[in-house]
Amino acid sequence: MPPLIRLEIDGREPTIEELYHPLLVNYGHLTALQVRDGRVQALALHLERLVAATRELFDADLDPALVRGHLRHAVRDVSDASIRINVYQPADELMIVVAVRPPAFPPSTPVSLRSVPYVRPAAHLKHLGSFGQLYFGRLAEREGFDDALLTGPGGEIAESAIHNIGFFDGTAVVWPSAPHLAGIQMLALNPGLEAAGLPVRSAPVHLADVGAYRAAFLTNSIGVVEVRRIDEVALPGDPDFHRLVVSAAAAVPWDAI
Template sequence: MTSAPPPPLPFPYVEMDGHPATEDDLRVPALFGFGHFTALQVRDRRVRGLGLHLERLEGANRELFRLPLDGGRVRELIRGALDRAGMRDASVRVHGFLPPGESRTRVMVTVREPAAVAPGGRSLMSVPYARAVPHIKRPGEFGQTYYGMLAARGGFDEALLTAPGGVVTEGAITNIGFWDGSSVVWPDAPALIGITMALLERGLAAAGEPSVRRAVTLDGLGAYRGAFLCNSQGIAPVWRIDAVEFAGGDAAAAETEGTEGTEEMQGVMARLEAAYGSAPAELL
């Protein structure tokens, strides 16, 4: 008589400090949610920009808790969670918490199905919100979630965060870049430098196409020939911000099929993908 297969693991699968999360473990993020995290895509146990993810975790942990967070420990915890979840390709998040009275960072790893950016262009609704301490990636951002919800209700794909004066900073869960006809332009404003953004900057520079930082404002969007978003899931063109349309996205391409602007942005997106693809995938 054959034994029944083990029940499937719940997704997302959650571990705390190297073991399946218990009810007590889950009280940590529920009651002491002050912390930080990084999100990464794993393919065949490899991660593009793994070193940058580990640097992000270490830097945030020292700033928030005055404690180190060893990269070797983090890699071991990710490997263990993937082993127990039985996955080689996955979406992984690594969180750092320090509950009151404790002296060692609690590390939570979540594992779920791999994800990739959906095809097609994105539409953005600008909102008057800029994150405090934006260089630290942290969970439970009420403002980003709230304005993202409003954007979705308005028929947009994502919110575009702006500082006073209409200064563009970042997407709610992405970085945004622009194309001015000769260079990729990143908004010169306080924002989280995402791992994909950092890899794009490196890859473009290595290809002889260095990107630049420049102040971008809502009233100056018409000067740009295109725009794109990027995060751990990939890179996507932007076809609209509020009422300003760009070439290279779904709706714009439907009206300008085969035009010079659309073809130009298709070329830009191909170069961005090549720059990102040039980053080595590091073994966990």
């Protein structure tokens, strides 16, 4: 993981005592985003994610304006960065942790995925329980793959360890319907895909189906990357389709913090 530029809790430098809870209690949620020239793509969706997860996990209301203020303070002298905003509740009050790191960029070449029999608990939440993803991701790398592809019973595909995955059947983009996190990039990308004439739908996708698809791609806050292989199945790829997806992702508006 890239080195920290800054870590703030509730808009200020934390004390050692304040760090005990995030270090020792693995219960909370987060959003991850990229800042470019003081702007964030789909910032409203990130804030909505944090508000909804806070209500579900802590039965508490999170003020999105407060989060935005803490983010603005954390990047006050940094124009480009990778950000993680974590939310905890050590006692009766919420704790907002903003970590600032150097900006990240998607791989410049297509990636390969190793399927693993694992689906994240409470998969609709971007929560802190990431042991399974890290464990299987490292195993995949040891076998020569770039990342793990999480699958449920019967080989039903859900998501990669840290991305959503989309498939192209030649006419439409298919997002797997197995339990997964609805990623911000995925949500923000869909309108642009449809505007470009690419229908978008959600449906079950199984490992046995992979060979029937023309192309696949991953999305997260860092960007879009082409998938060249899943297990031993090589995907033909479609350069025109991939250029369209990258273009649609680039067209998502950047909001001032």
